[in-house]
Amino acid sequence: xxxxxxxxxxxxxxxxxxxxxxxxxxxxxxxxxxxxxxxxxxxxxxxxxxxxxxxxxxxxxxxxxxxxxxxxxxxxxxxxxxxxxxxxxxxxxxxxxxxxxxxxxxxxxxxxxxxxxxxxxxxxxxxxxxxxxxxxxxxxxxxxxxxxxxxxxxxxxxxxxxxxxxxxxxxxxxxxxxxxxxxxxxxxxxxxxxxxxxxxxxxxxxxxxxxxxxxxxxxxxxxxxxxxxxxxxxxxxxxxxxxxxxxxxxxxxxxxxxxxxxxxxxxxxxxxxxxxxxxxxxxxxxxxxxxxxxxxxxxxxxxxxxxxxxxx
Numbered sequence: 380x381x382x383x384x385x386x387x388x389x390x391x392x393x394x395x396x397x398x399x400x401x402x403x404x405x406x407x408x409x410x411x412x413x414x415x416x417x418x419x420x421x422x423x424x425x426x427x428x429x430x431x432x433x434x435x436x437x438x439x440x441x442x443x444x445x446x447x448x449x450x451x452x453x454x455x456x457x458x459x460x461x462x463x464x465x466x467x468x469x470x471x472x473x474x475x476x477x478x479x480x481x482x483x484x485x486x487x488x489x490x491x492x493x494x495x496x497x498x499x500x501x502x503x504x505x506x507x508x509x510x511x512x513x514x515x516x517x518x519x520x521x522x523x524x525x526x527x528x529x530x531x532x533x534x535x536x537x538x539x540x541x542x543x544x545x546x547x548x549x550x551x552x553x554x555x556x557x558x559x560x561x562x563x564x565x566x567x568x569x570x571x572x573x574x575x576x577x578x579x580x581x582x583x584x585x586x587x588x589x590x591x592x593x594x595x596x597x598x599x600x601x602x603x604x605x606x607x608x609x610x611x612x613x614x615x616x617x618x619x620x621x622x623x624x625x626x627x628x629x630x631x632x633x634x635x636x637x638x639x640x641x642x643x644x645x646x647x648x649x650x651x652x653x654x655x656x657x658x659x660x661x662x663x664x665x666x667x668x669x670x671x672x673x674x675x676x677x678x679x680x681x682x683x684x685x686x687x688x689x690x691x
Contacts, residue, residue: 385415412493418480425478431467440484533607536592562661563625566674569611586644655681658691
């Protein structure tokens with residue numbers, strides 16, 4: 380980063396959110412305190428490894444914000460008129476993210492002490508900064524929420540994944556045991572899936588898995604949990620359901636897929652698939668692993684009996 384020439388312009392600052400409705404006398408003082416700096420494309424402006432004592436106002440170019448590593452996808456893009464470094468600028472600590480210029484950029488730099496002195500003269504400036512900080516916090520919360528949700532979802536089918544299954548089993552097994560209620564597991568495996576992929580292609584296989592997930596999900600209660608366990612295997616947790624009712628539900632799910640002889644997909648009309656199902660009721664002191672093991676054994680029996688059936 381190197382110093383740059385910049386013609387101070389109070390009118391330009393008035394259109395920046397941070398300085399909206401700030402008195403002209405305070406803006407005139409800001410103009411004297413700001414230092415203009417040029418950034419080259421790819422230059423790192425802020426890093427978690429270096430403390431920051433400056434607020435940066437982007438005048439020209441573009442900045443991207445990266446969390447954790449520069450190898451990750453950027454979480455936001457800053458355009459002219461937006462600020463960077465306000466959180467670490469306030470607490471005089473390390474930034475929580477990388478901020479990188481993605482093109483040649485011009486920023487105005489303001490030292491911590493200069494802005495603190497201006498706060499005493501301009502309550503409006505303080506309010507504007509607080510609003511910016513609130514926006515950053517809300518954006519961070521959305522990123523955390525999205526990350527948590529995506530971490531629990533299988534991106535292909537939209538089902539929950541094995542990570543979520545571990546969490547929900549702990550919750551549901553504890554609740555059902557406390558209330559003296561049953562809990563059953565269904566483990567489903569798409570029949571002859573390798574042959575389906577070999578004959579129709581892996582993309583067709585992906586669409587077949589999406590068909591299975593969609594068909595199953597539409598017939599389950601909100602309190603049931605459908606997870607893609609891996610490959611062509613799915614697991615369903617059925618809280619408050621006894622063995623006979625679980626068999627009935629599993630048979631209904633099996634028949635619903637059996638009845639789909641073909642379906643439309645982006646690659647054309649494809650043949651449907653069938654599933655084999657293993658059912659196992661939860662026993663006292665069952666862990667997720669032990670319950671899955673029994674459901675998997677029942678699933679193996681279903682395959683041995685010719686597939687497209689339910690055992691357990």
